[in-house]
Every structure is written in structure tokens, then in C-alpha cells.
Amino acid sequence: MENNNTLLIKNVIFPDKSKKDIYIENGYIVRIACGINKKTKYKIDCCGKKAILPGLINGHTHSAMSFLQGYADDLALKKWLEKKIWPVEKQMRPEDIYWATKLACLKMIKTGTTCFNDMYWMPEISIKAITEMGLRAIIGLSLIDILPGGDKKVVEKNWRIFKAHNYRNISFSIATHAIYTVCKKNLVWAKNFAKKNNLLLHIHLSETKEEVDDCIKKHGMRPVEYLDKIGFLGKNCILAHSIWLSDKEINILKIRKCNVVYNPCSNMKLGSGIFPYPKLNKANINICIGTDGSASNNSLDLFEEMKFASLLQKAYNKNSAIMSTKEIFNITTQNAANALRINSGIIKIGKLADLVLIDLKNICLIPNHNFLSNLVYSCNGSCVSDVICNGKILMRNRRIKDEDKIIKESQKRIKILFNKNKGRSKNKGRSKNKKDNISVSVNAVIYYKIIHAEKAILEVQRLYHAVSQLAQTTMRNAVGQVSLDQLLSERESVSESIRTIIDKATDAWGIKVDNVELKDITLPEEMKRVIGRQAEAEREKRAIIIKAEGEVIAANNMAKAACTLANSSGALHLRTLQSLNDISSDQSNTIVFAIPLEVLRAFETISNKGNKDKILLSKKSENQ
Numbered sequence: 001m002e003n004n005n006t007l008l009i010k011n012v013i014f015p016d017k018s019k020k021d022i023y024i025e026n027g028y029i030v031r032i033a034c035g036i037n038k039k040t041k042y043k044i045d046c047c048g049k050k051a052i053l054p055g056l057i058n059g060h061t062h063s064a065m066s067f068l069q070g071y072a073d074d075l076a077l078k079k080w081l082e083k084k085i086w087p088v089e090k091q092m093r094p095e096d097i098y099w100a101t102k103l104a105c106l107k108m109i110k111t112g113t114t115c116f117n118d119m120y121w122m123p124e125i126s127i128k129a130i131t132e133m134g135l136r137a138i139i140g141l142s143l144i145d146i147l148p149g150g151d152k153k154v155v156e157k158n159w160r161i162f163k164a165h166n167y168r169n170i171s172f173s174i175a176t177h178a179i180y181t182v183c184k185k186n187l188v189w190a191k192n193f194a195k196k197n198n199l200l201l202h203i204h205l206s207e208t209k210e211e212v213d214d215c216i217k218k219h220g221m222r223p224v225e226y227l228d229k230i231g232f233l234g235k236n237c238i239l240a241h242s243i244w245l246s247d248k249e250i251n252i253l254k255i256r257k258c259n260v261v262y263n264p265c266s267n268m269k270l271g272s273g274i275f276p277y278p279k280l281n282k283a284n285i286n287i288c289i290g291t292d293g294s295a296s297n298n299s300l301d302l303f304e305e306m307k308f309a310s311l312l313q314k315a316y317n318k319n320s321a322i323m324s325t326k327e328i329f330n331i332t333t334q335n336a337a338n339a340l341r342i343n344s345g346i347i348k349i350g351k352l353a354d355l356v357l358i359d360l361k362n363i364c365l366i367p368n369h370n371f372l373s374n375l376v377y378s379c380n381g382s383c384v385s386d387v388i389c390n391g392k393i394l395m396r397n398r399r400i401k402d403e404d405k406i407i408k409e410s411q412k413r414i415k416i417l418f419n420k421n422k423g424r425s426k427n428k429g430r431s432k433n434k435k436d437n438i439s440v441s442v443n444a445v446i447y448y449k450i451i452h453a454e455k456a457i458l459e460v461q462r463l464y465h466a467v468s469q470l471a472q473t474t475m476r477n478a479v480g481q482v483s484l485d486q487l488l489s490e491r492e493s494v495s496e497s498i499r500t501i502i503d504k505a506t507d508a509w510g511i512k513v514d515n516v517e518l519k520d521i522t523l524p525e526e527m528k529r530v531i532g533r534q535a536e537a538e539r540e541k542r543a544i545i546i547k548a549e550g551e552v553i554a555a556n557n558m559a560k561a562a563c564t565l566a567n568s569s570g571a572l573h574l575r576t577l578q579s580l581n582d583i584s585s586d587q588s589n590t591i592v593f594a595i596p597l598e599v600l601r602a603f604e605t606i607s608n609k610g611n612k613d614k615i616l617l618s619k620k621s622e623n624q
């Protein structure tokens with residue numbers, strides 16, 4: 001991204017095939033004419049080989065879901081969210097969201113998107129990533145009852161912080177996830193908060209038939225009727241999906257001047273249904289287009305989205321005239337800009353310089369009978385050569401600053417995140433040993449018999465599954481109550497306590513639990529090493545004790561022997577002579593006798609010859 005205040009785009013082709021120059025200053029289009037000769041800091045000369053478009057706008061996405069692209073396919077929304085998406089998202093750390101958002105921005109820039117309406121949590125991280133990438137975005141301050149950090153206090157706190165910043169490229173919405181994840185009280189609060197602070201309200205609405213059925217069951221009315229009743233709906237509402245709408249609901253949306261977002265690929269992929277375009281268009285409701293998150297699309301390319309959007313409507317309504325190229329292009333630019341309150345979506349003096357250059361030499365545009373037709377039906381993101389947002393060049397000849405680094409870091413984070421998640425989902429039999437905080441994997445077998453067939457059928461649904469689930473939870477609890485040593489040494493009593501609990505709990509299902517056997521207890525690698533070291537230390541301790549005990553016995557015996565020698569006269573001499581004999585057997589030893597002087601004097605007296613005080617030395621050495 002180059003830091004420029006002035007930019008001149010020369011000889012660029014407009015959709016009406018005219019060739020002009022565009023002068024940009026401080027992020028806005030200031031002049032459009034032929035032959036502009038102004039000295040600017042940055043200049044792009046297209047030489048008539050590139051066409052210009054307003055930047056495309058993604059009306060509904062979850063940018064940080066880029067890490068989940070291709071992770072869960074062929075599932076319906078509810079199962080897809082609960083079994084696959086939410087478990088991974090719960091593991092996502094700020095650095096994951098940061099790189100995932102950057103990766104999404106990279107993909108969007110590469111495919112000509114300059115602005116997107118985002119719904120995710122950790123808005124401060126998204127803002128950092130998006131600002132660094134230079135894109136424009138509406139950041140949702142998320143309100144969702146089931147996630148930590150999705151409550152109104154956090155929204156209030158974040159808004160206090162964010163509104164103090166005068167972000168150039170970032171504006172805000174209150175992103176109430178959906179009517180099935182946000183309670184009535186919070187929806188009403190969000191509506192009032194958005195009104196008071198002049199914010200957009202972003203929500204998933206009537207995406208599936210199930211959602212509508214649940215709403216009728218819970219509130220006695222359809223989702224749009226429910227939202228209207230609590231006063232939620234207004235022209236600041238961006239309603240993502242809006243598939244399952246009755247005529248009455250469409251009329252309410254018209255009266256309330258709401259904006260709706262068509263997400264064709266996501267709706268098709270999740271089998272959610274088909275957006276009622278003809279009815280909404282007839283009612284003059286403002287329609288935008290969105291990709292939704294990368295996990296349900298699996299692309300952020302709005303060129304592809306435009307094509308799918310149009311073709312799906314033509315096929316479903318059996319009408320080739322429906323959703324023309326002009327209509328879908330306007331939906332992706334002007335309509336979205338209006339809904340998101342962005343002064344862009346059209347190339348005009350005074351509008352924001354959010355612009356995209358298309359390489360007319362790209363094979364997708366040959367032949368070029370109809371530029372708009374090529375854009376919608378033949379192009380994809382790879383036709384985009386340059387992207388400018390807020391007057392700054394984000395991509396020049398398909399190169400984006402730091403793109404290699406973003407790809408590398410993202411791959412690194414993806415590997416860590418999904419390895420972590422793999423470990424978590426495989427842990428069916430894993431239990432944390434609460435007493436000593438060690439995780440162990442335990443395999444167990446449960447033997448039981450049905451003693452009341454009637455109860456087993458009538459009192460429980462999916463008996464085998466229920467017993468298995470109960471056994472797993474009980475095992476986790478029971479194993480969690482004991483230390484690792486107890487678990488390893490008192491396996492039988494732990495099994496018995498599990499059996500007793502399960503047996504009692506399954507009485508109502510007509511089941512008698514005969515036995516529970518804990519089979520394999522697998523310890524983590526680190527724990528195995530620790531136990532190995534402990535066993536080694538134990539053996540060393542025993543060896544030292546045995547040696548010390550031996551020394552005590554030896555010392556006692558020696559003391560006894562010394563006593564015996566001392567009590568028998570001459571015994572010590574005999575012992576000394578015996579020792580001399582032992583020593584002299586080895587020629588390498590030298591023996592020195594120390595004889596008292598008085599003894600020698602006695603010899604001197606006897607011989608009368610001696611005049612010298614001498615010590616007799618008897619020497620025996622290897623030299624003699």
C-alpha cells in the first residue's frame with residue numbers, strides 16, 4: 001500500500017467505452033476528464049488497456065472465517081454451525097482472527113472488493129487487520145447470547161473506545177447474530193443503542209425454514225413479524241439471507257425500508273433455500289449481495305457471486321430475463337453502498353475513490369461484445385489488475401504488499417488451530433484427572449442387559465446411544481475424582497463406582513448394568529517420561545538404603561571381633577602376624593615396622609657393643 005494523497009489514473013476505459021483520466025485527491029474523485037495534466041505523487045497510465053469499475057461491495061460476510069474454507073461441506077446450517085464451525089471458532093485466539101482477517105482481505109483485494117460488511121467477534125483485532133490492509137469495512141459489534149464477549153456490556157465498552165477514533169475506512173454496526181441466538185431483551189437493547197448512536201443493525205434473518213418454524217413455535221409469529229413487533233426493524237437494518245419470507249413479511253420490510261442481503265452461494269451450499277428476488281425487487285426493497293463467510297461459500301470473489309446470483313434466479317423462476325447484468329452489477333455496487341451508508345458504488349466526482357481496474361487483455365474478456373456481460377458471466381477475480389481504496393493503491397498489477405507474509409503466517413496459524421481442534425474432538429474417552437491435573441485417555445467396556453424391554457423402548461430414545469453417553473460422562477466424573485496413582489492401582493474399585501452410578505441411573509430405562517471394565521489407560525507422553533524418571537529414582541533410593549543397612553551390620557560385626565581380640569592375650573599379635581603374612585604375599589608392598597626405642601636399648605645393653613641409637617629397618621622391596 002502506497003501512502004498517497006494524490007493519484008492520477010490516465011487513459012482508462014469507462015464502462016461506456018470512453019477513455020478518460022481520473023484525478024484523485026485525499027481519497028475522493030476530484031476530476032474526470034480527457035488529458036488531465038496534473039503533477040501527482042502517484043500515477044497509473046492504463047494506455048487504454050484497462051477498464052475502471054467502482055469497487056465491489058460485499059454486503060454480508062464473516063472475514064475471519066477464511067481459515068474455515070472447505071472445512072465443513074455438505075451439511076445443513078444448524079448441524080454445520082453446532083458440530084463443525086462453532087467448536088473451531090471457540091478455539092480461535094486473537095492471532096488467528098488477525099491473520100484470518102488479513103487473509104480474507106487479501107482474497108477480497110485480489111478479486112476487486114473494496115468494502116465489506118463484517119460480522120465477527122474481537123472487533124479490535126479485525127479493525128487492526130483491515131486498517132493495515134487498507135480496505136473499507138463496516139465492523140459489527142457482536143451481540144450473541146451463547147458466546148463469551150458477545151454481551152451488551154462489551155458492545156458498550158467497545159463502542160466507547162472505537163467512537164473516539166476517527167477511523168477513515170471503518171464504520172460500525174451492532175451485529176445481533178440472529179433471533180435464535182439473541183434474546184428479545186437484547187434485541188430491543190441493540191435497536192435502541194443503534195438508534196441512539198446512529199449505527200447500522202446487522203442480523204441473520206430467516207435463513208432456514210427451521211428458523212421460521214422455531215420462531216412460530218416460540219413467539220407465535222414469523223421472524224419479521226416478531227422483529228417488527230419489538231420495534232427492531234428500520235432503514236438501518238441489514239438483513240442477511242431473508243429467504244423464508246411471507247408476502248406479509250415482505251410488505252413489513254418495504255414499510256420499514258429495510259435492506260436485505262442475497263447470499264446465493266452460501267444459501268445453495270447449505271441447502272437453505274432460494275432468495276425471493278422477484279417479490280423483493282417488486283416491493284422496491286434495497287437488495288445487496290454477500291458472500292457470507294468463507295466456510296459456507298467457499299470463496300470471497302464477488303464476480304463469481306454475481307454470476308451465481310443471476311443464474312440461480314433465472315433457473316428457479318424459469319425466466320431468463322430476471323436479474324439482468326445491469327441489475328446484479330448495481331446490487332453489488334450502488335445498492336450496497338446505499339445500504340451501508342458509504343459514499344461510493346459509482347464513479348463520479350465527489351465520490352470516494354474506491355476503484356478497481358480490469359485488465360482488458362485478460363482472456364476472460366475476449367471477445368468483448370458487451371463489457372457488463374463479460375463482467376457478470378465471464379470474469380472472475382483474476383481479471384482485476386489494480387485496486388484503489390480511499391485513493392490509495394492496494395494492489396498494483398496484481399501484487400499486494402506483504403501478501404507472501406500473510407499467506408505464510410496464515411498457513412502456520414491454520415496448522416496450529418486445526419491440530420488443536422483435532423485433539424479436542426477426538427477426546428471422547430479423555431478425562432482430566434482433577435486431583436492431580438493429569439489428562440488420561442481411558443477406554444472402558446460396559447456390560448448390561450435389558451430386564452424390562454417395555455421401559456427400554458418407551459422410556460428412552462436411542463437406548464444404546466443414551467447408555468453410551470451416560471457411561472462416558474460418568475466415567476469422566478469418576479476418573480476425575482481420583483489421583484493417577486489411585487486410578488492405576490485401584491482400577492477395580494473405580495470401575496465398581498462407575499458401575500453403581502450407571503446402574504442406578506439406568507434403572508428407569510429397564511437396564512441392569514453387570515460390569516464396567518476399565519481397559520486401556522493411556523497417559524500422555526510427557527507423563528510417561530515423568531513416571532519413568534520417578535521409577536528410576538525409586539530404584540536408586542532402594543539401592544542406597546540397602547548399602548547403608550549392610551554397612552551398619554558390618555560395623556557391628558567388626559566391633560564384636562575387636563572385643564574378642566582385645567580379651568584374649570596374644571590374639572592381637574597373631575592377627576598382626578597373619579596380616580603381615582597376607583601383605584607380604586604381594587611383592588609390590590613395602591612394610592615398615594615401628595619398634596619402640598626402649599626395646600632397642602635393651603638389645604644394646606645385652607650386646608654391650610652398640611653406640612648408636614638405631615631403628616632397625618627391615619626392608620623388603622622389589623629391588624632386593
Ligand SMILES: [Zn+2]
Nearest residue numbers: 204240292293
Ligand atoms: Zn452469515
